[in-house]
Amino acid sequence: MNNKSDPHLIIVGGGASGLVASIVAAKSGMCITLLEQNSQIGKKIRISGNGKCNITNKNIVPERFHSCHKGFIETVLQDYGFDAVKTFFTSIGLELVEGKEGKMFPMSLQASSVSELLEYEAKKLGVNFICDCRVDAICKKNDIFILETTQGIHKCEKLLLASGSPAAPQLGGNDSGLHFAKQMGHTIIPNLPSLVQLCSKESWIKHASGVKCEGIAKLYANGEYITEKKGDLLFTAYGISGLAILDLSREASIHLAQHAYCELILDLIPKLNKEKLTALLLMRIQKESQKPLSLWLQGIINKKLIPVILEQSKCKAIYEYQLNRKEIGKLVFTLKNLKLSISDTKGFKGAEVAAGGIDTAEVNPQTMESKRVKNLYFAGEILDVDADRGGFNFHFAWVSALRAGKALKSNYIF
Numbered sequence: 035m036n037n038k039s040d041p042h043l044i045i046v047g048g049g050a051s052g053l054v055a056s057i058v059a060a061k062s063g064m065c066i067t068l069l070e071q072n073s074q075i076g077k078k079i080r081i082s083g084n085g086k087c088n089i090t091n092k093n094i095v096p097e098r099f100h101s102c103h104k105g106f107i108e109t110v111l112q113d114y115g116f117d118a119v120k121t122f123f124t125s126i127g128l129e130l131v132e133g134k135e136g137k138m139f140p141m142s143l144q145a146s147s148v149s150e151l152l153e154y155e156a157k158k159l160g161v162n163f164i165c166d167c168r169v170d171a172i173c174k175k176n177d178i179f180i181l182e183t184t185q186g187i188h189k190c191e192k193l194l195l196a197s198g199s200p201a202a203p204q205l206g207g208n209d210s211g212l213h214f215a216k217q218m219g220h221t222i223i224p225n226l227p228s229l230v231q232l233c234s235k236e237s238w239i240k241h242a243s244g245v246k247c248e249g250i251a252k253l254y255a256n257g258e259y260i261t262e263k264k265g266d267l268l269f270t271a272y273g274i275s276g277l278a279i280l281d282l283s284r285e286a287s288i289h290l291a292q293h294a295y296c297e298l299i300l301d302l303i304p305k306l307n308k309e310k311l312t313a314l315l316l317m318r319i320q321k322e323s324q325k326p327l328s329l330w331l332q333g334i335i336n337k338k339l340i341p342v343i344l345e346q347s348k349c350k351a352i353y354e355y356q357l358n359r360k361e362i363g364k365l366v367f368t369l370k371n372l373k374l375s376i377s378d379t380k381g382f383k384g385a386e387v388a389a390g391g392i393d394t395a396e397v398n399p400q401t402m403e404s405k406r407v408k409n410l411y412f413a414g415e416i417l418d419v420d421a422d423r424g425g426f427n428f429h430f431a432w433v434s435a436l437r438a439g440k441a442l443k444s445n446y447i448f
């Protein structure tokens with residue numbers, strides 16, 4: 035049996051899912067200790083969504099989530115859509131407001147308010163927080179979990195691993211929870227960075243650094259079309275970022291891990307189709323004009339991209355009067371099909387989330403309890419579930435925690 039001074043439940047990780055699970059479970063009156071390696075609770079929450087925390091999305095559908103087992107997500111989301119998350123946050127005094135594309139934010143537009151209200155609520159319910167406490171090893175003996183930490187040994191009957199993923203190690207991201215789960219018999223789907231910037235070794239990329247434009251990025255792996263995304267493109271010294279890139283980075287990460295040759299084809303002028311862009315450029319040609327092409331193209335695209343377009347298109351004209359239909363054809367093709375080879379991602383350090391994690395086939399989607407180890411629960415990104423940008427990753431953290439907390443609460447016997 036557990037010692038009387040030991041908590042009934044230990045939660046490893048004071049991030050999004052650990053905090054919510056602690057609040058729900060604490061309502062049963064059970065004694066809970068939450069161990070957090072950082073000196074501050076909820077570090078990722080505090081800087082999320084550019085400081086505003088995109089807390090969830092109004093349009094929760096399973097298609098926005100990724101896992102090796104789609105059925106797991108479908109079950110988790112049943113009765114745990116947008117309304118469930120809204121109800122929970124309203125109950126702790128946090129109002130939500132809607133942004134673009136169904137994205138929901140705290141009304142304060144301050145990510146820190148999410149973390150601080152969660153922490154307050156958990157402490158009010160008696161959850162014992164121990165910060166600066168890293169869990170280094172876990173084993174189970176005689177139905178008791180024994181945790182070796184930087185602040186001594188901790189024991190409990192029930193354990194919730196909510197220690198997240200290796201994404202953003204600068205904020206505490208690591209894969210320790212996956213090692214603990216593996217040691218206790220779980221299968222781990224290898225982690226890959228997602229929602230991450232992409233690197234390129236193209237010599238021209240550094241000259242375009244700082245350019246931001248609206249475009250379409252198409253991803254090809256070994257010459258095969260994979261996917262495409264529309265939105266911001268941001269050229270950087272190391273490669274490319276921007277919302278369109280983050281949105282396709284999961285696929286790029288998977289194919290790069292398989293050593294495929296990855297390439298982006300960028301449409302820098304998506305608002306005009308090939309015919310309309312050709313007609314516009316032809317119309318702009320003034321006969322006998324000595325204007326250099328480098329200046330002439332400034333009326334169309336960012337000047338930092340002009341040398342790239344001229345070089346890649348192999349346009350022979352130097353002055354406006356030298357342009358003809360053939361040269362315009364080359365320019366149009368390059369403006370709408372600029373090739374950018376991709377060598378790597380920016381890794382976990384640049385990633386918002388990690389794909390992969392604990393195999394969800396080994397976890398009960400109703401309760402988040404392990405099917406392998408009794409009284410072991412999981413919540414959040416430690417599981418093999420990641421999602422699209424737009425509040426979906428936090429949504430999974432909250433709802434998996436609501437489910438785990440509820441199950442722990444109802445299994446608690448006084």
Ligand SMILES: Cc1cc2nc3c(=O)[nH]c(=O)nc-3n(C[C@H](O)[C@H](O)[C@H](O)COP(=O)(O)OP(=O)(O)OC[C@H]3O[C@@H](n4cnc5c(N)ncnc54)[C@H](O)[C@@H]3O)c2cc1C
Binds near residue numbers: 197
């Ligand atoms: C820059 C950035 C911005 C983001 N913005 C958004 C957004 O706006 N919307 C959205 O939906 N998602 C966003 N995300 C993703 C979101 O933050 C995560 O999906 C979410 O935090 C996962 O919750 P979690 O509880 O599983 O893990 P985390 O929130 O990472 O919490 C895990 C906690 O466990 C602790 N821990 C780890 N190992 C140990 C150990 N061995 N001992 C003790 N403690 C340990 C960690 O320090 C951490 O505090 C963002 C991520 C990043 C990096």
